[in-house]
Amino acid sequence: MKRETALLLAPGVLVLTLGFVLPVLRVLTLAFDAKTGFGLDNFARFFADSFYPLVAWRTVRLSLVITLVTALFGAPLALVMARAPRWLRMALIVVVVLPLMTSVVVRTFGWLVILGRGGLLAQTLAYFDLAGRNFSLMHTETGVVLAMVQVLMPFVTLTVLSTLEKIDPRLEEAARVMGANFWTTLRHVVVPLAMPGLVAGSLLVFALSASSFVTPGLIGGVRLPVLGATIYQQVTGTLDWGFAAAQATLLLILALVVALPYAQGARRAGASR
Amino acid sequence: MAQLRIDGLTKRFGAVTALDAVDLDIPDGAFVAMLGPSGCGKTTLLRCLAGLERPTSGTIRLGEADITTLPPERRGLGMMFQSYALFPHMRIRENLRFPLKMRGRGDAAAQDAKIDEALRAIRMEGMGDRYPREISGGQQQRVALARAIIADPPLLLLDEPLSNLDAQLRKQMQIELIELHRRIGLTTILVTHDQEEALSLADLVVLMNAGRIEQIGAPRDIYRKPATAFAAAFLGGANLLDVVVENGLARAGDGTALGPLAAPDGPRRLVLRQEALALRDAPRPGEATLAARIVAVAFNGATSRVVVEAAGQRLELTVPAAAIEGRAAGATAQLCFILADAPLV
Structure with a gap:
C-alpha cells in the first residue's frame, strides 16, 4: 500500500476500531460471560419464556413493515422530485429532510399530540363520524409505524432520488417511442435501474428501525416493547449488562439474517448492468 | 408507409x-x-x-x-x-x-x-x-x-x-x-x-x-x-462577394467591372464556391477577374487553402496544391471565376 493511502485511511480506521470494533467485541464477551466463565446463560434466559422471543419477533416485524411503507411512500416521491423543476425539487428536499433536523423526543411528542386520545386525528375522525371520541393510535403498532415512517422516509427518498437522477432521460423516451406507456416504462426501465438506490435506502431504514427505541418506547409504550427498548432498560434500569449484551447480539444476528440476502440479491441485480 | x-x-x-x-x-x-x-x-x-x-x-x-x-x-x-x-x-x-x-x-x-x-x-x-x-x-x-x-x-x-x-x-x-x-x-x-x-x-x-x-x-x-446567404455560407462555406449591378453590368466593391449580369439594378451578393475560384497571372477568355493579394496559404496535401484579399474583402479558395506552387503570402495574382456560374443571393 502506498504511504499516502495508509495515511488517508488512518483516521477512519482509528475511529472504526475505537468506536465500533472494540465495543462490539466487548458486547460479545459480555454476552457470553456466565457465572462459570464462558457460557450461554444470558441466551438461555432470553429463550426461557416466550416474552423475549415475542419482543424480537415484534422488532423484526415492525421493522419490515416500516421498511415496506417507507419504500412505498418514499420511492414515488423521489420520482416526482426527479421530474420536478429545480426550485420545487429543492423545496421538497427541505420538506423531506426537515424532520431529521428535529430532536427525536420533540418529534415524537408531536405525534403524541396528533395520535393520542382527543388528539388531532381523533377529533378529525370524530368530526366526520368515522370514529368514537376516545379513538387513539397511542400504544398501537400502527402509531409506531406512522411515526417511524415519517422520520425514516428521507433515507429512501434521497437515495432513490440520486439513482433516478443518474438515469439517462433518453432511455425513458426510447421506451415510450417503442410502444411502452408511462406505467410499462416505469416497470421495465425506471424501476429496474433505480433498484440499487431502493435497496440501499431500505437497508438503511431497516437497520435504523430495528435499533430504534425512543419512538417505539414513547408511542408503543410498555405494552409494545421492542428489542431496542428492552436492551436500554437492562443497561440503564436493572444494570444487567450481560443480558443486555446477549439481546444486542441477537438483534445484530437478526438484522444480518434479513439484510445479507437482500444485499446479495441487490448485488446480483446490480451486476447485470 | x-x-x-x-x-x-x-x-x-x-x-x-x-x-x-x-x-x-x-x-x-x-x-x-x-x-x-x-x-x-x-x-x-x-x-x-x-x-x-x-x-x-x-x-x-x-x-x-x-x-x-x-x-x-x-x-x-x-x-x-x-x-x-x-x-x-x-x-x-x-x-x-x-x-x-x-x-x-x-x-x-x-x-x-x-x-x-x-x-x-x-x-x-x-x-x-x-x-x-x-x-x-x-x-x-x-x-x-x-x-x-x-x-x-x-x-x-x-x-x-x-x-x-x-x-x-x-x-x-x-x-x-x-x-x-x-x-x-x-x-x-x-x-x-x-x-x-x-x-x-x-x-x-x-x-x-x-x-x-x-x-x-x-x-x-x-x-x-x-x-439565401445563409444557405450559401452553411453549405460548403461559400464566399459572398458584394457586387453592384448597374444597367446589366456587375461591378465589385472597388469598382472593377466583372462583366454582364442579368439582374435588376442594385447591390447584390455573388456566391463564389471555394473550388470555383482560381489564382492565375491572367484570366482565361470568358472569365471575370479581380486583382488579389495572397494573405495566407495552408498546404493540405492534395489541395491547398488560400486566403486572399480582393475588392476590399477576404475570400477563401481551395486549389490543387500544384497550382499554388511558387506563390506565397504577400504576392499578387488575378482571382478568376466564371460570372455566369455564380449564383446571386
Whole structure:
C-alpha cells in the first residue's frame, strides 16, 4: 500500500476500531460471560419464556413493515422530485429532510399530540363520524409505524432520488417511442435501474428501525416493547449488562439474517448492468 | 408507409421560439436530412414528430391520421437516439425484443426468429446474450438501429445517429444507412449538423435556421443554387462577394467591372464556391477577374487553402496544391471565376 493511502485511511480506521470494533467485541464477551466463565446463560434466559422471543419477533416485524411503507411512500416521491423543476425539487428536499433536523423526543411528542386520545386525528375522525371520541393510535403498532415512517422516509427518498437522477432521460423516451406507456416504462426501465438506490435506502431504514427505541418506547409504550427498548432498560434500569449484551447480539444476528440476502440479491441485480 | 405532412408547426419554450410555423411535406420512402446549426430547431422538429414534445400549434399528419397530440407510444414510429439509449439492464436480445413485446408482435417464438434475423443482418449472431456495455460503440450503434426498425415502423427518425463514432466508422455506417434505406425503402428522417453527412445520405435536404426552413431541395441543387446567404455560407462555406449591378453590368466593391449580369439594378451578393475560384497571372477568355493579394496559404496535401484579399474583402479558395506552387503570402495574382456560374443571393 502506498504511504499516502495508509495515511488517508488512518483516521477512519482509528475511529472504526475505537468506536465500533472494540465495543462490539466487548458486547460479545459480555454476552457470553456466565457465572462459570464462558457460557450461554444470558441466551438461555432470553429463550426461557416466550416474552423475549415475542419482543424480537415484534422488532423484526415492525421493522419490515416500516421498511415496506417507507419504500412505498418514499420511492414515488423521489420520482416526482426527479421530474420536478429545480426550485420545487429543492423545496421538497427541505420538506423531506426537515424532520431529521428535529430532536427525536420533540418529534415524537408531536405525534403524541396528533395520535393520542382527543388528539388531532381523533377529533378529525370524530368530526366526520368515522370514529368514537376516545379513538387513539397511542400504544398501537400502527402509531409506531406512522411515526417511524415519517422520520425514516428521507433515507429512501434521497437515495432513490440520486439513482433516478443518474438515469439517462433518453432511455425513458426510447421506451415510450417503442410502444411502452408511462406505467410499462416505469416497470421495465425506471424501476429496474433505480433498484440499487431502493435497496440501499431500505437497508438503511431497516437497520435504523430495528435499533430504534425512543419512538417505539414513547408511542408503543410498555405494552409494545421492542428489542431496542428492552436492551436500554437492562443497561440503564436493572444494570444487567450481560443480558443486555446477549439481546444486542441477537438483534445484530437478526438484522444480518434479513439484510445479507437482500444485499446479495441487490448485488446480483446490480451486476447485470 | 405513408406520406408525412407538417403544417404550420410551431413550438415555443417560454419566450424562445424553437419552431416557427414550419410547413413540410415528406413523400413516402424519402430519405430526408434536417440540416442546420445547433439551436436551429431541427431536433425540436424531430421530437415533435416522435411525440416527445407537444407542439404549441400546427398539425402533423402521417398518412390519413392526425398524430399531432398522440402520445409517443401510440405513433408506432422507430427512433434512434444520439446516445443510442440501449437499456443497460437488458441483454442485446431483450433490447431488440422490447419494441416487439410492447407492440404485441407475435408470440415469443416469432419474436425470437425476428431477433435472430436482426442479429444476422447486423453481423452480431451469437452476441445477443451480451449486455450493451460489453460491446463496442459501433456495435451499439448497429443494435440501436436494428431496434429502431425491428417492429417495421412506417417512419424512422434518426437523431444525430453517427456523431459518436470515429471518422472511419462513420463513413462505413453512412454507406450501411444508404444501403438499408435502398433495401427496405423506409421513410427516414435524419437530423444532423454535419453538412457532408446530409449531402451524402439524403435525397432531400431540409436546411433549417432559427426555427424556420431556409431551403428544401436535392443535395446537388441546394449546393449549387443556394437560395439565401445563409444557405450559401452553411453549405460548403461559400464566399459572398458584394457586387453592384448597374444597367446589366456587375461591378465589385472597388469598382472593377466583372462583366454582364442579368439582374435588376442594385447591390447584390455573388456566391463564389471555394473550388470555383482560381489564382492565375491572367484570366482565361470568358472569365471575370479581380486583382488579389495572397494573405495566407495552408498546404493540405492534395489541395491547398488560400486566403486572399480582393475588392476590399477576404475570400477563401481551395486549389490543387500544384497550382499554388511558387506563390506565397504577400504576392499578387488575378482571382478568376466564371460570372455566369455564380449564383446571386
